[in-house]
Amino acid sequence: MVDVTPIVLLLGSLLAIYYLVEIFWNLLKIIRAYLAPLFLAHEESSLVKKYGSWALVTGSTDGIGKAYARELAKRGLNLILVSRNLEKLQNTQREIENLYRVKIKLIQADFSLGKKAVDLVKEEVGKLPIGILVNNVGKQYDYPMYLGEVPEEELWDIIKVNVGAVTLMCKAFIEGMALHGRGAIVNVSSGSELQPLPLMTVYAATKTYVKSFTKALQHEYASRGLTIQHLAPMFVATKMNHFSDKIYRKSLFVPDPENYAKYAVSMLGVLDDTTGYWAHGIQTFFTKLPPEAIRTYIGGYMNSLFREEYMQALKR
Ligand SMILES: NC(=O)c1ccc[n+]([C@@H]2O[C@H](COP(=O)([O-])OP(=O)(O)OC[C@H]3O[C@@H](n4cnc5c(N)ncnc54)[C@H](OP(=O)(O)O)[C@@H]3O)[C@@H](O)[C@H]2O)c1
Known part of the structure; x- marks a missing residue:
């Protein structure tokens, strides 16, 4: 009988080397992405x-x-800003133009109008x-709620904005x-896509859609x-989290949007699936x-605490 041990050993070693190289390469990409904000000068205009x-x-x-738009402008990109409120759009345009020499076009559109908004864009x-x-763009409940409590119109808006707009804009x-x-x-x-999330049920489900949709697109267009x-x-720390002081106030694990975007933009073209921020990477790993x-x-329990905090604040 032929001794296949050397072949098995060779294949095993090749596989082990392949995995080691892959792990090492991914580690290098992560380190590069996380350190990139410190060496922005080298990064400038590479996105363009x-x-x-x-x-x-x-x-x-x-x-x-x-914050993401501002980071892109810092890297020399001209911007098309899309939101519902014209005054806020004009203020954002002024803020960015005062900082960077880029062209900015504004589009006032409400994605809860579905296809009409995308056609306008x-x-x-x-x-x-x-x-x-x-x-x-994304929409969330006002505070953690049971499905039966969320107004029907709000549920439909969440689906149109979080699922419809992403799909049709792509x-x-x-x-x-x-x-x-x-x-x-x-x-x-x-991060709410990591598991079902009681009291933010529909929001988390829409984000699971975004993940699945995006990862399939990566294959289609690779x-x-x-x-x-x-x-x-x-x-x-954005107004989306206004219902709880714990996640509305910035901390190591809850960055302000400017700090978050600085890291997130530096990962564009480096990591195709990322939290965008180093401390969130650690959180996601343990989650x-x-x-x-x-x-x-645990997710449902945390949300019940946020809900309680919100209810108590209402009584004050
Ligand atoms: N903050 C977090 O902790 C967190 C965590 C994970 C994921 N995210 C996701 O990150 C994204 C941004 O969240 P954020 O916290 O930065 O939100 P945000 O502070 O509430 O800002 C939302 C932005 O979207 C615009 N907008 C809202 N509804 C719109 C609509 N129907 N049509 C067009 N524009 C609309 C708002 O401007 P106007 O009011 O002027 O339209 C605003 O510029 C979302 O997809 C969210 O799900 C956030």
Whole structure:
């Protein structure tokens, strides 16, 4: 009988080397991404070279979207800012133009109107070549609630904004990018996609959709030169978290949007699936360790504490 031991040993060693190299390479990419904000000068304009000179950011007058847009402008990108409120859009434009010499176009659109809003954006963008599309806009409950308590209209808006807008905005621009053989799409989901999340049931479910949708798109367009990133932050201190002081106030694990965006933008083109922020990476790593049932329980318990905090604040 032929002795296959050497072949098995060889294949085993090759596999082990492959995994070690892969782990080492990913580690290098992570270190590079996390250190990048400290060496911004080297990073400047590389996004323009790689993806083109125009970026479109949805939900860009507050929180993560506004900070992300500012970081892109810092790297020389012209911006198309999309939000509902014209005055806030104009203020954001002024703020960014005072800091950086970039062109800015404003589009007033409400994504809770569904396809109508996306059609309006397409029309306003016209022939401007979008190099980077940041699907940041997102809607959350006012505070952690049971499904039966959330107004029907609000539930529908959450689905239209978190699922509908991301889907149709990708559809609107992805083929144009693919035709040019370059471009990046950043779909902002949330750490809430890691498991079912009681008291934020629909919000978390929409973010699971964003993750699945984005990761499938990565495969569809992998051979056509596009970067498609799933960006899943944990808590960031924005008005979305107004219901709890613990996650509305910044701390090591709850960065302000400016600090968050500084890291998140530096990971574009480096990591296709990321929390965007080093401390969130650590949180996500530990969150994934226990079985889903335990994570769901803990998530629901945390939300019940936030809910209690909100209710107590109302009474004061
Ligand atoms: N903050 C967090 O802890 C956290 C954690 C994980 C994931 N995220 C995700 O990150 C993204 C940004 O969240 P954020 O906390 O930065 O939100 P935010 O501070 O509440 O800002 C939301 C932005 O979206 C715009 N907007 C809201 N509804 C809109 C609509 N229907 N149509 C068009 N624009 C609309 C708002 O501007 P106007 O009012 O002017 O329209 C604002 O510019 C969301 O997808 C969210 O789910 C956030």
